[in-house]
Amino acid sequence: MNKLNISPFVKWAGGKRQLLDKIGERMPVKYNRYFEPFVGGGAVLFNLQPKTAVINDLNKSLINCYRQIQQSPLELIKLIDVLDNNIKDGGKEYYYLKRDEYNDKLMMEQYDAELAAMFIFINKHCFNGLYRVNGKGLFNVPYNNSIRDSYEINNIMEISKYLKAITIMDGDFEKACDDAKEGDFVFFDSPYAPINPTSFESYTKEGFDIESHKRLAVLFEKLVNNGCYCMLTNHNTDFIINLYKELFDKRKIKIDIVSVKRMINSDANNRVGEEIIIYNY
Structure with a gap:
């Protein structure tokens, strides 16, 4: 299928446009359905354009x-x-x-x-x-x-054409993965864990707290054990690393560290940061 010329229709905090090449380099060679439980602005979705996909976000206004x-x-x-x-x-x-x-x-x-x-x-x-x-x-x-x-x-108009074959959900990330089976690919662009561990905030009023990140780590391991291809991105923090350390120690996942620009930092000298890409294949 020829790719459509589409890009995100909104700007979104934590969007992955600058990581698209890094993500693309680490994609599984072949997979069945695509799942993205935190779709946000859709940068990865619109770049990959899988034929069948389930996308989800907790922000009901965005999903609308x-x-x-x-x-x-x-x-x-x-x-x-x-x-x-x-x-x-x-x-x-x-x-x-x-x-x-x-x-x-x-x-x-x-x-x-x-x-x-x-x-x-x-x-x-x-x-x-x-x-x-x-x-x-x-x-x-x-x-x-x-x-x-x-x-x-x-x-x-091109996005509309593409979305005709896409399942769109609004709710919890676990629910969005209910139908993920062996051979499916699940991409988790989860809300960022704070670089400062004393501050947990999110763009949604519901928030995405420490327990949410822990629950996500449990889901990630479950999907890995079920034979899904899984990838997760987040800030490179001790908190996130520790959540996935056991899987890493068992050699069930890889953890890559990549450099990114932090455009929201007021100090230009501190705009370079690190993110991690975690994947199991």
């Missing part, structure tokens, strides 16, 4: 975007166009108006095309493309002073 692109791309595009046209006149005031409306719909759990359009619009017009919510679950990232368009029409 995937579903709207899959099912109703033209309706979504029309709604985004209205937002993009109005930001050129309304600027900052218009952004905050739409951010408030987005939060109102979010609180009422109105996961529809309008919410998806607002999500994509806000992502392109908020500071650093950051998705952050407060304790009440309300999106609170400020305006970035941009009036640029929120999407590229060919990208949305």
